[in-house]
Amino acid sequence: MVWSFDSSQASQSLATREALHNSWDKNDPKDAQVILHLLRNRMTQCFYDPVMEQTNDLQELSKTHHQVSLRKTRLQHSLMNHYLPLYFPEAERFLCTTRAGWFVRLLIAFPTPASDTQLPEAEFVATAAQLLRTKHSKESVLRSFYAKAKESIGIPVTLESQAISTFRLLLADHLELCRKREELAPHGT
Numbered sequence: 001m002v003w004s005f006d007s008s009q010a011s012q013s014l015a016t017r018e019a020l021h022n023s024w025d026k027n028d029p030k031d032a033q034v035i036l037h038l039l040r041n042r043m044t045q046c047f048y049d050p051v052m053e054q055t056n057d058l059q060e061l062s063k064t065h066h067q068v069s070l071r072k073t074r075l076q077h078s079l080m081n082h083y084l085p086l087y088f089p090e091a092e093r094f095l096c097t098t099r100a101g102w103f104v105r106l107l108i109a110f111p112t113p114a115s116d117t118q119l120p121e122a123e124f125v126a127t128a129a130q131l132l133r134t135k136h137s138k139e140s141v142l143r144s145f146y147a148k149a150k151e152s153i154g155i156p157v158t159l160e161s162q163a164i165s166t167f168r169l170l171l172a173d174h175l176e177l178c179r180k181r182e183e184l185a186p187h188g189t
Contacts, residue, residue, distance in 0.1 A: 061184065064184060065181065065184045065185075068177055068180045068181050068184065069181060071177055072174065072177035072178065072181060075170060075173055075174050075177065076095075076174060078170065079167075079170060079171070079174065080092055080095065083167045083170065086154065086155050086163075087111065087112055087154045087155055087157060087163070087164070087167065088107075088111070088112060088113055088149070088152060088154045089152070089153060089154055090113075090148035090149070090151070090152050090153075090154075091107065091145070091148070091149075093148075094141065094144075094145055101175060101178045101179075102131070102132040102138065104171050104174050104175045104178070105131045105132065105175065106128055106131055106132065106142075106145070107167075107171050108168055108171045108172065108175070109127075109128070109131055110124075110128065110149075111159070111164050111167055111168060111171070112154065112156075112157060112159065112164065113148075113149035113150070113152035113154055114156060114158075114159075115159055116145070116146055116149035116150075117146070117149050117150050121143065121146050124142070124146050125139055125142045125143060125146065128142050128145075129142060
């Protein structure tokens with residue numbers, strides 16, 4: 001066990017430093033006197049080493065999950081605030097949850113309204129349904145998606161354009177982050 005100061009005591013130590021020395025000037029001898037004063041007055045907290053306490057794995061798992069979720073959220077916001085409004089604004093309403101991997105797989109295959117409507121509706125629904133891999137039927141959602149694609153006001157771009165290539169690249173990154181987060185999830189339970 002090691003003695004240290006917690007963040008709530010940081011302001012307390014700053015106030016102690018100012019009271020003892022009547023100055024904001026920082027130097028090592030003054031810091032040593034402040035630390036000694038805090039120790040004398042038992043203004044300390046125990047520090048528990050995560051490795052010694054055997055909580056290191058849980059801590060690392062939690063921090064990794066947080067970083068993956070943060071990256072995924074930032075990427076999702078980029079998709080929702082840039083790509084979808086430009087190329088397929090009506091599609092955003094189908095992104096109903098943060099775990100909508102089915103939606104991302106659908107957009108990778110059909111990133112623009114023109115790519116949806118180049119197929120007849122029944123063929124589009126049959127093809128898209130194979131991409132989804134969900135527990136529940138999404139046929140009504142796919143029919144609605146197709147109807148919105150027919151009346152879309154998105155910028156008409158070809159599937160071969162650099163804009164759609166970068167859109168698909170980010171969608172693939174999003175899908176990979178979803179996979180990583182799902183991989184981390186069983187460890188936390």
